Amino acid sequence: MKEASMSFSSSICVVDDDIASREAIVGLIRAAGWNAEAFESAQHYLSRRTARAPGCLILDVDMPELSGLALQQQLAEAQVDVPIIFVTGHGNIRMSVQAIKAGAVEFFTKPFDPDALLNAVEHVLAEREGRATAQRRSDVAPASTHGMVGRSARLQDMQRRIATVATTDSTVLIQGETGTGKELIARAIHEQSGRRKGPFVKVNCAAIPASLLESELMGHERGAFTGALTRRIGRFEQAHEGTIFLDEIGEMALDLQPKLLRLLQEREFERLGSPTTVRCDVRVVAATNRDLKAMTAARTFREDLYYRLSVFPLAVPSLRERKEDVPLLVSHFARQFATRMGKDMPHVDDATMERLVRYEWPGNVRELQNVIERAVILSEGPELAIEHDLGDEPGPSSGAPPRSDELAEHTRAHILKVLEAADWVIAGPSGAAARLGMKRSTLLFRMRKLGIERPSARRSH
Secondary structure: OOOOOOOOOOOEEEEOOOHHHHHHHHHHHHHOOOOEEEEOOHHHHHOOOOOOOOOEEEEEOOOOOOOHHHHHHHHHHOOOOOOEEEEEOOOOHHHHHHHHHOOOOEEEEOOOOHHHHHHHHHHHHHHHHHHHHHHHHOOOOOOEEOOEEOOOHHHHHHHHHHHHHHOOOOOEEEEOOOOOOHHHHHHHHHHOOOOOOOOEEEEEOOOOOHHHHHHHHHOEOOOOOOOOOOOEOOHHHHOOOEEEEEEOHHHOOHHHHHHHHHHHHHOEEEOEOOOOEEEOOEEEEEEEOOOHHHHHHOOOOOHHHHHHHOOEEEEOOOHHHOHHHHHHHHHHHHHHHHHHHOOOOOEOOHHHHHHHHHOOOOOHHHHHHHHHHHHHHHOOOOEOOOOOOOOOOOOOHHHOOOOHHHHHHHHHHHHHHHHHHOOOOOOOOOOHHHHHOOOHHHHHHHHHHHOOOOOHHHHOO
């Protein structure tokens, strides 16, 4: 891969003395399309011949001779500008707070969620590329605040609401469709808050089995259950003096909801297998693409928890509700991916831009981002090559919002078309989920909701 021409390298350096962990992280990074360099120790990293700082440094905390925290301190003293993401197999609240206060971007405890690590890397690189682009081409840089690109009235109103609530410690419930940028909003709230020097801890409630979620959130003691061989610090303790982001909160099992309610009310809990009450100082931001109010009426979500979470609700507009931002987003992503791939910024002709604006984007900004990334990969000349089948359906006329049944049918038809193009393969880099810019779990949920079933011929394989 070709390095971008900027003041820092486009590669990601992974420093971990555990060979299995190091190779797994490097493989994950490369599979996502980035360059990755592996180092078995902090000293090995310091012996790099290039003077250019990497785009991101993924660093194990506990290493012999020179620890990750000591390496972080050396780089800071040498005024080396490199964002650091820590990973460790022996995390505790003091260590994570120490790392974050020293300037680390994120702190993950092994085993970690691969999607969460990739999201953190994407966030870091986007910010660095954005700063470099702003220095070189400030006259053409799109309006962007904390990664949210656009100048539409809907987006500006939401940004004002984010700024208003960020300075408080109130619980925030972010509601919006898949791909609208709910995690970006949660990070923006954290970064504008008084807790910005503390950790930002993300938990995907849909990605963790219900039987393990309580242990994940609140931790457990050794011997608390079969397989609990060591004490585990839960995510709420890891987020002490910072923010915890509970993504896809609508997927949380009913039997765990009272414990979360108590934690929100009293800011205390017990680890599994321990009678000792743990106090935590944490700000909670939750997000969902579900209608929680309807779920409370159906008794699939606790009403008291819903009202405790929705102290300050934030409704995220879909991309079809702010189409005037599409050209800015197209330019932003085209520039971002061209820089990463070492290509010239491709030109977007008027016909292509009109096509992109007219499309309804059921996968929202994430789908647009994936379409532009593929287009930049495929572009061999100066023009952006859009090969992804957008359907070319015109949007609703006269600015009137589409009826829910029309929108559902449109979404169903589009998902079916992508599934068929992917030969009904859902996961993987070429699967339907990746083409739609959705997570696998989100696509499966939408398929169930829209009554989409795999053909029987496929089901048997």
